[in-house]
Amino acid sequence: MKIFINGKECEARQNQTVLQAARENGVYIPSLCYHPKTGQAGKCRVCVVEIEGMRGLQTAxxxxxxxxxxxTTNSETVRKAQRLVVDLLLSSGKHDCLSCEQNGCCELQDAAYMLGIEHPSFTLGDCKTEVDNSSEFIYREHAKCIQCGRCISGCNNTVVNEVLDFGMRGHDTQVICDINVPMGKSSCVQCGECSQLCPTGSIIDKKTRGRGRQWQLSKVNTTCAYCGVGCQLTLHVDSAANKIVQVTGREVVPNDGMLCVKGRYAYEFPSHESRLKYPMIKKNGEHVRVSWDEALDYTANRIREIVQKDGPDVFSAFGSGRITNENNYAIQKFTRAVIGTNNVDHCART
Ligand code: SF4
Ligand code: SF4
Ligand code: SF4
Structure with a gap:
């Protein structure tokens, strides 16, 4: 389908919204409440545009x-309206970007930057100052919430944990857990979906606080090592310290950005001091470090000796739900074709 954005002909697909089509064609329309996973919201009114033949401004x-x-996404009328909405959002909260964990990866900050807003123009009275530090892994600061509802939609519709909702009314409206209890005392399972979806610094990963700005961290895409689902994730790594400081889910199959509490927050093990980092062989009662060549030769020779002496059925191999299908395939192939036994099993079989 053909549409025109700012006078330029663009290709778009049936059933797309104006915002989706613009994004696919590289046109930035500031928007805060829309996320591909949580879908249309029409709440924040930041993405207003002009559409020929339609009265007034429309939400893209x-x-x-x-x-x-x-x-038209860039007329003075559009920009003025977008500026006003973003200005009001900034004015109604506590947006001290210098000390905010989200600085540099905040969608509200991006919108303000693009619209040239240097300071909030309005004084809207006291904003909420409470923080919720009760959860083990998630930190919440209500004053940075723009009430876009993405966390609520993610918790209720994507991960279906149904913990979050809007509570109170008017100026006092805020995101609450269950019947307005601290997150640490609620039914939250700490999956972190809400923090991943939040466009501002209102819900953030506690463990990541103060451990590096996003632009200082290198990003490594990999597969979660905890179970056989194979969730896709991104490691945010402090390269100087050689440490992972955050994990986020990638919005691809099979997990579409979702992670469990282990996959998202239990990431210290690769740099734990007691982790086995090199091969060792027991010599004279002590484990000593050896090269991979020596370790593999030793293992192959011992397997050969044992199988030659007692036959292939003394050998058995166990695969694992924590490794890839390809690795499990190689284990059973080696056991059957090289050793000559069908003694193969798998920890996830039952
Ligand atoms: S949430 Fe965004 S706009 Fe607000 S202080 Fe943090 S970085 Fe700045
Ligand atoms: S961490 Fe998960 S369960 Fe808890 S509030 Fe956020 S989305 Fe809901
Ligand atoms: S906490 Fe974040 S995601 Fe939730 S409503 Fe507020 S700004 Fe939106």
């Missing part, structure tokens, strides 16, 4: 595209 995240639609 809710209007479906039509053939030959003409959209």
């Amino acid at each position: 995240c809710t209007v479906p595209i039509k053939e030959n639609m003409k959209v």
Whole structure:
């Protein structure tokens, strides 16, 4: 389907919204409440655009595209409206970016930067100052919440834990857990979906606080090592210290960004001091470090000696739900084709 954005012809797909089509065509429309996973929200009103033939400004995240639609995202009217909304959001919270963990990867900050807002223009009275530090892994600061609802949608519809909702009314509206109890005392399972979806620094991973700005961390995409689901994740690594300081889920199959509490927060083990980092062989009662060549030769020779002496059925191999299908395939192939026994089992079989 053909549409025109700021006078330029763009390709778009049936059933896309104006915002989705613009994003796919590399046109930035500031938006805060829309996320591909949580879908249309139409709450924040930041993504307003002009559409030929439609009265007033329209929210790009809710209007479906039509053939030959003409959209303007950068007129003075549009910018003025976007600026006002972002200005009001900044003014109604405590947005001290210098000390905020989200500085440099905050969608509200990106919108303010793009719209040239240097300081909030309004004084809207006292904002909420409470923080919720009760959860083991998640830190919440209500004053940075822009009430976009992405965390609520993620918790209720994506991971279906149904912990979060909006509570109170008007100026006092805020995201609450269960019947407004601290997160650490709620039914939250600490999956971290809400912190991953939050566009600001209102819900953040506690363990990551103060451990490096996002632009200082290198990103490594990998597969979670904890179970056989094979969730895709990104490690955020402090290269100087050679330490992982955060894990986020990648929005691809099989997990679509979701992770369990272990996959998201139990990431110290690769740099734990008692981790086995090199091969060792027991010599004269003591484990000593050896090269991979020596360790593999030793293991192959011992297997050969044992199988030649007592036959292949004294050998058995165990695969694991924590390794890849390819590794499990190689284990059973080696056992059957090289050793000559069907003694193969798997920890996830029952
Ligand atoms: S949430 Fe965003 S805009 Fe607010 S203080 Fe943090 S970085 Fe700045
Ligand atoms: S951590 Fe998971 S369960 Fe807890 S509030 Fe956030 S999304 Fe819901
Ligand atoms: S806590 Fe974050 S995700 Fe949730 S409503 Fe507030 S700004 Fe949006």
